[in-house]
Each structure stands twice: as structure tokens, then as C-alpha cells.
Amino acid sequence: MKIIEKIRAKEEANEKYFSLEFFPPRTDAGCANLLARLQRMSQLGPLFLDITWGAGGKTAQRTQVIAQGAQSYVGVETMMHLTCTNQSVESVKEALKEARKAGIQNILALRGDPADGSEEWTAADTQLRYAADLVRLIREEHGDYFGIAVAGYPSGHPEAESYEADLDNLKAKVDAGADFVVTQLFFDAAIFLKFRDDCVARGINVPIVPGLLPIQSYASLRHLSKMASTPIPVEITEAVEAVKNDDRAVRDFGVTKAVEMIQELWAGGVSGVHFYTLNREVATSQIVEALELVCPPPRELPWKCINTVPKRAVEDVRPIFWSNRPESYLLRTSEWDDFPNGRWGDSSSPAFGEISDYHLFHLEPAFKVDEHRAMWGEAPKTIADLAAVFVAFCEGRIRALPWISDALADETTVIADDLIALNRAGVFTINSQPAVNGLSSDDPVHGWGGSGGYVYQKAYIEAFVSPTVLAALEALMPKYPTLQYHALNAASDDLHTNVKTQGAVAVTWGVFPAKEIIQPTVVDVDAFYQWKDEAFKLWLSRWKRLYADGSPSAALIQSVHDNYYLINIVDNDYVNGDIFAVFRELLTPDALAAAPSS
Numbered sequence: 012m013k014i015i016e017k018i019r020a021k022e023e024a025n026e027k028y029f030s031l032e033f034f035p036p037r038t039d040a041g042c043a044n045l046l047a048r049l050q051r052m053s054q055l056g057p058l059f060l061d062i063t064w065g066a067g068g069k070t071a072q073r074t075q076v077i078a079q080g081a082q083s084y085v086g087v088e089t090m091m092h093l094t095c096t097n098q099s100v101e102s103v104k105e106a107l108k109e110a111r112k113a114g115i116q117n118i119l120a121l122r123g124d125p126a127d128g129s130e131e132w133t134a135a136d137t138q139l140r141y142a143a144d145l146v147r148l149i150r151e152e153h154g155d156y157f158g159i160a161v162a163g164y165p166s167g168h169p170e171a172e173s174y175e176a177d178l179d180n181l182k183a184k185v186d187a188g189a190d191f192v193v194t195q196l197f198f199d200a201a202i203f204l205k206f207r208d209d210c211v212a213r214g215i216n217v218p219i220v221p222g223l224l225p226i227q228s229y230a231s232l233r234h235l236s237k238m239a240s241t242p243i244p245v246e247i248t249e250a251v252e253a254v255k256n257d258d259r260a261v262r263d264f265g266v267t268k269a270v271e272m273i274q275e276l277w278a279g280g281v282s283g284v285h286f287y288t289l290n291r292e293v294a295t296s297q298i299v300e301a302l303e304l305v306c307p308p309p310r311e312l313p314w315k316c317i318n319t320v321p322k323r324a325v326e327d328v329r330p331i332f333w334s335n336r337p338e339s340y341l342l343r344t345s346e347w348d349d350f351p352n353g354r355w356g357d358s359s360s361p362a363f364g365e366i367s368d369y370h371l372f373h374l375e376p377a378f379k380v381d382e383h384r385a386m387w388g389e390a391p392k393t394i395a396d397l398a399a400v401f402v403a404f405c406e407g408r409i410r411a412l413p414w415i416s417d418a419l420a421d422e423t424t425v426i427a428d429d430l431i432a433l434n435r436a437g438v439f440t441i442n443s444q445p446a447v448n449g450l451s452s453d454d455p456v457h458g459w460g461g462s463g464g465y466v467y468q469k470a471y472i473e474a475f476v477s478p479t480v481l482a483a484l485e486a487l488m489p490k491y492p493t494l495q496y497h498a499l500n501a502a503s504d505d506l507h508t509n510v511k512t513q514g515a516v517a518v519t520w521g522v523f524p525a526k527e528i529i530q531p532t533v534v535d536v537d538a539f540y541q542w543k544d545e546a547f548k549l550w551l552s553r554w555k556r557l558y559a560d561g562s563p564s565a566a567l568i569q570s571v572h573d574n575y576y577l578i579n580i581v582d583n584d585y586v587n588g589d590i591f592a593v594f595r596e597l598l599t600p601d602a603l604a605a606a607p608s609s
Contacts, residue, residue: 012088012319013158014059014117015190018218021058021282028283029304030220032061033290035073042077048292049085055299056306057087058283061119061193064092075106079113083345084338086308086317090160091115093149094123095139103145104152114320117158119193120145120184141180146187161185163192163219165206166242178213191217193285196224196235198243198268200275207281221276224287225294226265229255266297273302310459312531313468313519317341326350328531330538331471331518332546332579334442335415339545384557386411392563394437394477397571401434413553414441414546421456426470429591433472436598438480439575441546442473444518446585452521464523468532470582470590471518475575481507483597484578491593493584497539498576501547504540507576518581534581543577 021028031052036042049060062078064071078091091110093103110118122142139145142161149157161184164177171177181192192215197203203221210219226232232251235241247268254260273284286295299305308315314337317323327350333340344350386409387400403409405427410418423430425445433440445468450457452464459466476484481498488494488509495516498507519532550572558564582590 012116013190014088014090014160015158015218017058017088018191018220018283022218026282027277027302027304028058029299030059030061030283030285031057031295032063032222032285032287033077034063035077036290037073042073042080045077045290046080046085048290049081049087052288052292052296053085053087054307055296056304056308059088059090059117060085061090061285062092064094064096064121064123071106075109075113078110078115082114082319083317084341086315086319088117088319089115090117090119090158092119092121093145094121095135095142095145096123097135098139099136100138100148103139103148107149107152107157111153111156116156117160118149119160119162120149120189121162141183143180143183143187146184146189150188158191159189160191160193161189163194163206163210165194165197165202165221178209178215181210182213182215185215185217189217192219194219194222196222196241196287198241198247198272200272200279202242203276203281204279207279218283220283220285221281222285222287223269223272224289225262225269225298226251227262227289227291227294228258229261231289232261262294266294266301269294269298270301273298309461311461312529313459314531322347323350327529328533330535330542331442331444331532332473332534332538332542334532335417336545343541378553380557383553387413387554387557388564390558390562390564391567393567394571397439397567398434398437401439402431405431405434405440412441413549426591429594433474433591433594433598436594437477438594438598439475440472441475442471442579444468444471446470446582446588446590448586452523460521460523460529464521464526466519466521467585468519469517469585470588471534471579472590473577473579475571476578477575480597481576481578484593485509487593487597490596493588494580494582494590494593496578496580497534497536498578499540499543500574500576501543501572506536507578508536510536516581516583534579539579546577547572 018028033045033049036045053060060081062074062081064074074091078089081087081089093106093110095103098106107118120142122140122145139148146159146161149159161181163181164171167174167177168180171180185192192210194203194206207219224235226247229251232243232248235243250264251261254264276284286298288295312327314329314334317326329340386403388396391397391400400409401412404412404415405419405423407419419427422445423443426443430440430443447457447466447468449465449467452458452460452466453462454466457466457468476498484496485507488496495510496508497510499505513536515533515535517530517533520528520530522528550568555565555568555572558568580590580593582588
């Protein structure tokens with residue numbers, strides 16, 4: 012969706028909004044951590060995200076990676092910067108082609124800063140001397156497909172002949188086809204309001220979004236003070252100077268000042284603001300919270316919808332196995348031509364492809380060996396040591412497992428005690444949900460899909476179990492006719508199951524006014540085969556790697572990988588069922604002793 016359409020909708024509804032700008036880090040680890048930060052900050056409810064091109068265009072490739080990740084995995088409309096610096100017409104055309112392929116529909120067109128080592132800006136292509144040239148090129152090549160923003164300078168561009176000349180330059184960019192303007196930073200609301208009025212008087216009749224940089228450190232403020240085009244009021248420099256040795260106090264002052272300035276902008280008729288975050292989280296989050304602008308996206312489905320990618324807009328069902336690793340699922344299915352609509356039907360697609368940790372370098376936070384070893388054990392030597400890690404996660408004492416990058420979902424608290432008991436007994440749970448029978452779709456924990464409906468779900472457990480536990484479970488299953496299971500180990504595709512006729516089984520569904528019944532989460536055996544390879548690999552790629560080859564800890568994890576089974580269990584009785592009853596019987600000494608050998 013074009014951002015200008017979102018801005019107009021907000022302004023017509025007289026609603027306030029904000030957007031966030033980030034720059035591409037220079038390392039893979041930095042990219043991974045930034046995307047994790049974007050995931051968190053997306054819960055604030057920004058109207059759009061904005062990814063810079065980098066000085067001189069030297070981070071262009073990372074800009075495209077981050078922008079594509081934000082659009083395709085974070086699921087927030089993303090605007091990608093594009094500059095004329097070091098660019099030819101052909102390279103711009105290629106960048107636009109890649110952006111369009113990634114579903115990016117918004118570009119911030121800039122002339123750009125001088126290339127590295129140059130004091131003055133020079134054009135690499137005579138057809139790209141100004142931002143207006145870039146705007147025209149985008150329109151000539153792609154018509155109205157892209158939403159285009161351009162930069163405005165409330166105090167005038169430092170290279171412009173005059174403030175008035177810079178307004179003429181801005182009008183030229185708008186006349187070339189720009190949809191809206193995002194301004195450079197300022198520290199006095201009156202400067203922006205005058206600039207806006209001057210733009211209107213010049214015939215610039217597109218939305219103008221003020222850009223704000225929260226003061227977060229004394230050093231950065233000193234750097235900004237040297238920029239003649241960004242005057243800083245004396246009262247601000249004096250206030251920061253007084254607390255310059257206290258980083259927290261500087262940031263608190265910056266938050267307070269930004270809140271006051273935004274309130275002045277609102278009083279002047281401004282609807283939206285754009286934050287230059289400097290890739291930091293705390294200050295911007297505090298400002299948004301103080302202004303009561305936080306607006307988490309509603310849960311349209313139990314999993315996060317990616318409506319920012321057109322072909323995923325119709326996706327309304329996924330296998331439950333990837334609940335805790337959605338980015339992995341998105342990568343696996345990124346090349347699909349069609350997405351399931353109403354039922355799971357594409358798991359046999361040849362595009363349901365392989366995946367490796369290499370592909371996830373820009374999706375998962377950087378793997379910190381010392382940090383993860385502290386969470387998952389300095390030197391586990393027994394199954395009980397591994398069990399203690401799973402228990403710690405279920406109790407909220409550690410924040411992640413190799414299969415789960417986030418803390419337990421709120422709904423898991425309903426069954427937390429049962430999960431803790433299973434893990435203490437050596438049943439290593441990695442995914443679960445409680446039964447839900449007709450709760451309101453507005454329920455704060457279980458609700459999804461909008462108001463006026465009712466949601467349902469079958470109890471579900473996914474875990475790694477030993478061969479002995481699996482054998483005991485299979486011996487007991489006839490006593491529990493409402494349970495169905497599938498189990499696989501790492502070495503074989505020999506499926507253990509009590510399901511005679513395989514097919515997709517809905518485990519979550521909702522009933523809403525004037526709609527068909529929606530079944531967004533399913534168990535599908537074909538998808539389970541795909542998932543089990545990834546699930547077992549994580550024992551090695553995320554856990555075993557913490558320990559030296561040949562060590563007892565590495566040998567223990569390798570043994571679990573080689574011998575345990577991945578099992579999923581569904582209780583089809585979502586009204587009166589008790590999925591944990593079979594485990595309570597299963598994990599008694601007598602039941603395990605009576606289990607067939609395997």
C-alpha cells in the first residue's frame with residue numbers, strides 16, 4: 012500500500028500518527044539485531060518504517076535487505092531511501108526492480124550526500140543531478156506504482172542559495188511527482204510551522220511530515236550544533252550542558268522536550284511526526300507512550316498477518332508447527348505463487364523449500380555464545396540438566412529456547428503448571444496451546460479476528476520424547492480416543508501415528524458475523540515432515556554449538572538429536588478433553604516399565 016494513502020486516511024479521520032526511521036548496520040549481526048528491534052517497535056503501531064540508503068550509497072545492499080525484511084517479515088509498510096549518489100540510471104532501475112519484487116511500494120527519493128572521500132557532491136550520471144531527476148525517473152519507469160516522498164528543509168538546505176530558492180527546489184520535486192514531504196530535523200516547533208505555511212504559499216499542497224530527532228546523548232547534540240542548517244535553541248544546549256555527564260538525565264530531557272514540541276505541532280494542526288531513531292529504542296518508545304500514540308496492530312488471525320506483501324494478503328491458514336518460528340515459515344514459503352485459502356492445500360508445493368541457518372542471518376538476533384550458554388547450561392551432562400532448561404523457560408526464568416525466540420505466549424499461563432510437570436519428566440515441549448470453547452473474539456488473551464465473533468481451539472502439544480516414552484504413549488493411546496498424534500525421528504521418515512486417513516486438521520477456528528468459518532491453524536502431516544528436519548537441526552545448530560566437540564555436553568545433545576522423536580498431539584475434544592491426562596498416566600514408573608522396547 013502506498014504510504015500517501017495511509018497518511019490521507021489518517022488526516023481525513025483526524026487521527027494522529029507517527030513513523031520511524033532506521034539506518035542499515037554494517038554487519039550481518041547488526042542487521043539481525045535491528046530486525047529484532049523492528050519486530051518489537053512495530054508493536055507500538057507506527058504508520059510506516061523508513062530505511063536509509065547510507066552516506067554515499069555504500070550500504071545500499073543492506074538497505075534493500077533490511078527494507079525487504081521489514082516489509083516481508085515484520086509486516087509494516089516500509090519506505091526505502093534511494094539516492095543519486097554513485098548511481099547510474101541503470102543501477103536505479105535495478106534497485107527499483109528489486110524493491111518492487113520485494114513488495115516495497117514506497118521510495119524516499121534523495122539527491123544524497125557526497126561520496127566517501129569527497130567534500131562536494133558530484134553526479135555520477137548527468138541524468139541524476141537532483142532529487143527531482145530521480146523522482147521523474149521513478150515516475151517514467153513505474154508510473155503511479157510507487158509512493159514517493161522527498162526531503163524538506165525547515166531551515167533551508169545548507170547548499171541552497173537561499174531559503175526561498177530551497178522552497179523552489181522542493182516545489183520542483185513535488186511537481187515531478189512526489190506525493191509527500193518528510194522534513195529534516197529541527198528543535199523549535201515554530202520553525203516547522205513557518206516552513207509548512209511557506210510551502211503552502213508556494214503552491215506545495217502535499218502532506219508535510221515533520222522529522223524529529225530525540226536528544227539522546229550530549230555528544231550527538233554537540234555534533235548537531237555544528238550543523239549550521241539545524242539551529243539549536245540556547246535553552247536546550249544549556250539544559251543538556253548541565254547534565255552532560257548523566258546519560259540517563261540527557262535522554263530524559265530529550266524525551267520531555269520532544270513531547271512538548273510534538274504537542275506544539277499538534278496545536279498547530281500537524282497530524283503526524285517522523286522519528287529519526289538512530290536505531291535506538293528506548294527514547295522513541297517513551298515519547299510515543301507519553302503521547303498515548305501506542306496502537307498495537309490488532310490480531311486479525313492467531314498469527315501475525317503480513318498484509319504488506321500483496322500475495323500474502325489472502326493467506327488465512329498455516330501449519331501450527333511454525334508458531335514460534337514464523338520467519339522460518341515465511342522464508343520457506345516466500346516463493347509460493349498461491350497461498351491457502353480456507354484449507355491447507357499447498358504443503359506439497361515444490362516451492363515448500365529447504366531452509367538453513369544461513370538464510371536466517373538477517374532474521375534472527377545475533378547468536379551470542381556466552382549469553383546462550385548462560386541460558387541453556389554451562390555444561391549439561393544429563394537429561395535432567397536439559398529438562399531444567401525447559402522448566403526454566405516455562406517458569407519465565409529464561410527468555411528463549413532454540414525453537415522459541417520469544418517468551419511464552421500469554422495463553423500458555425493457563426497450562427504452565429502442566430507444561431512444567433512434563434518438562435521435569437523429560438518431555439521437552441516446544442509448542443502448545445490450551446483448549447478454547449467459544450470465547451469472545453475480543454478476549455484479551457485468546458481473541459483474534461475482530462469484534463463480534465467467537466474463537467475455538469483444540470489443545471495441542473508438540474515435544475521431543477525418548478523412544479521409551481513414545482512406546483509407552485502408543486500403548487496408552489487406545490484409552491484416549493479423542494487424541495491423535497504424529498511422531499518422527501531425525502534419521503527416518505517412518506511415521507508413527509494413530510491417524511488412519513491423513514489430511515489437514517484444523518486446531519484453531521473462529522466464527523464471525525457475515526463470514527465463513529475461518530480455520531487459520533492446522534496440523535498437516537506433509538508440513539510436519541518439512542518441520543521435523545528443521546526442528547531436529549536446531550538441537551545442533553543452536554544448542555550443541557555452545558560446547559566443544561567431543562565434550563560430554565555436545566555428546567548429550569547429539570544423543571538426543573539422534574534418538575528422540577518429535578511428536579505432535581491434538582485433543583479433538585475441545586469441550587471436555589484433557590490432553591495432559593495421558594501424560595499423567597504415561598509418566599508413572601509402572602507405565603514406562605510396561606512399555607514395549609524400541
